[in-house]
Amino acid sequence: MSNRPIYLDCHATTPVDERVLAAMLPYFIEKFGNPASINHVYGWEAEAAVKQTREILAAAINATPEEIIFTSGATEANNLAIKGIAEAYFPQGQHIITVATEHKAILDPCKYLKTLGFEITILPVKQDGLIDLTQLEQAFRPDTILVSVMAANNEIGVLQPIAEIGEMCRDRNIIFHTDAAQAIGKIPLDVQAMNIDIMSLTAHKVYGPKGIGALYVRRRNPRVQLAPQQHGGGHERGMRSGTLYTPQIVGFGKAVEIALAEQATETERLTQLRQSLWTQLSQLEGIHLNGHPTQRLAGNLSISVEGVDGAALSLGLQPVMAVSSGSACSSAVTAPSYVLTALGHSEQLAYASIRFGIGRFNTAEEIDIVAKSAIATIQSLRKQRTLVHKR
Ligand SMILES: *Cc1c(COP(=O)(O)O)cnc(C)c1O
Numbered sequence: 001m002s003n004r005p006i007y008l009d010c011h012a013t014t015p016v017d018e019r020v021l022a023a024m025l026p027y028f029i030e031k032f033g034n035p036a037s038i039n040h041v042y043g044w045e046a047e048a049a050v051k052q053t054r055e056i057l058a059a060a061i062n063a064t065p066e067e068i069i070f071t072s073g074a075t076e077a078n079n080l081a082i083k084g085i086a087e088a089y090f091p092q093g094q095h096i097i098t099v100a101t102e103h104k105a106i107l108d109p110c111k112y113l114k115t116l117g118f119e120i121t122i123l124p125v126k127q128d129g130l131i132d133l134t135q136l137e138q139a140f141r142p143d144t145i146l147v148s149v150m151a152a153n154n155e156i157g158v159l160q161p162i163a164e165i166g167e168m169c170r171d172r173n174i175i176f177h178t179d180a181a182q183a184i185g186k187i188p189l190d191v192q193a194m195n196i197d198i199m200s201l202t203a204h205k206v207y208g209p210k211g212i213g214a215l216y217v218r219r220r221n222p223r224v225q226l227a228p229q230q231h232g233g234g235h236e237r238g239m240r241s242g243t244l245y246t247p248q249i250v251g252f253g254k255a256v257e258i259a260l261a262e263q264a265t266e267t268e269r270l271t272q273l274r275q276s277l278w279t280q281l282s283q284l285e286g287i288h289l290n291g292h293p294t295q296r297l298a299g300n301l302s303i304s305v306e307g308v309d310g311a312a313l314s315l316g317l318q319p320v321m322a323v324s325s326g327s328a329c330s331s332a333v334t335a336p337s338y339v340l341t342a343l344g345h346s347e348q349l350a351y352a353s354i355r356f357g358i359g360r361f362n363t364a365e366e367i368d369i370v371a372k373s374a375i376a377t378i379q380s381l382r383k384q385r386t387l388v389h390k391r
Helices: 016-027 039-061 074-089 104-115 133-139 162-171 246-281 310-318 338-342 346-349 363-388
Strands: 070-071 095-099 119-123 146-150 174-179 198-202 213-217 288-291 300-305 351-356
Touching: 016 074, 016 133, 016 146, 016 246, 039 070, 039 213, 039 246, 039 338, 070 074, 070 363, 074 104, 074 146, 074 174, 074 198, 095 104, 095 213, 133 162, 162 174, 246 363, 310 351, 310 363, 346 351
Parallel strands: 095 119, 095 146, 146 174, 174 198
Antiparallel strands: 070 213, 198 213, 288 300, 300 351
């Protein structure tokens, strides 16, 4: 383990916390029942475990347990939200508003809906990654049925003004969806105070298992209608059929419970680690911080680097640190990140970028090693480049 690179890619995924794994284990072999089995104790104990996670998630976001629909993750939750609302509300209108820096699991369902005749407005972002609320105001139309704006960005960590957006949508009776995959357990979320009508969650960004997520769907004031996208046994109040994955659900609940209990202290600790990393890296010339300096996730540092090739930078960092050079979902292709391009960066800057995702298990010593190594790599690449140019 010790000579593997230091893991700093917590926006892509996080390891399962040992406490989470311990909570999950009994539900694989001993308490393996189907939560939908109502005639025996095997079913009852599984159902009780599922109910407990529903209660934990509901309490975490100020919702009620019946408003939590389990899914396989945030990708499925986003698809269910966007397509499910489009299908349920199209008699009222076919216009949807979203943002250029959203995750592909929002942008691609919207693109698909466009082929069915829906009209999509994709708002740009300002140079700091935040949307301009005046532009949102101007984008509203009488036939707008849905606004989808993410709570925290997976690449540059910026936190959109969710409460303000929620209020604007509520004033106009437009459904407000937010993708909170990066936000749950990291920043306070309150569906009442923020006027959120529907919200996507996932466990694996917050030290829970992969393959489990949830969709919060508001039941009153207003009651959100949702057309199911997966039909079958009528699980999850008919909105998402399929046998519930009890061990993963138990892990999800435990992960959120731990994250909430530790949120305040962990936010402070991560902010210090990020500050330390930024203070060291920004001693170099030509290093740019991507995204708003303070309105961002504590563990996120996204930088663009002048005067180096993106692929060479990525290769140079690899032995020491596991970081991402774009969004994890598209970093297999060497194209500039669409999120950074949306900030108005030139392609060169957008391409030579590093996303550090600092998490629960990173230490101050690791951050110092990473900072020194990144600085050395950047300096060496710049030097090579100057030599080549002089020749
Ligand atoms: C990771 C992520 C997703 C996808 O979540 P999965 O649970 O992996 O499907 C969606 N949106 C955002 C913002 C994410 O960070």
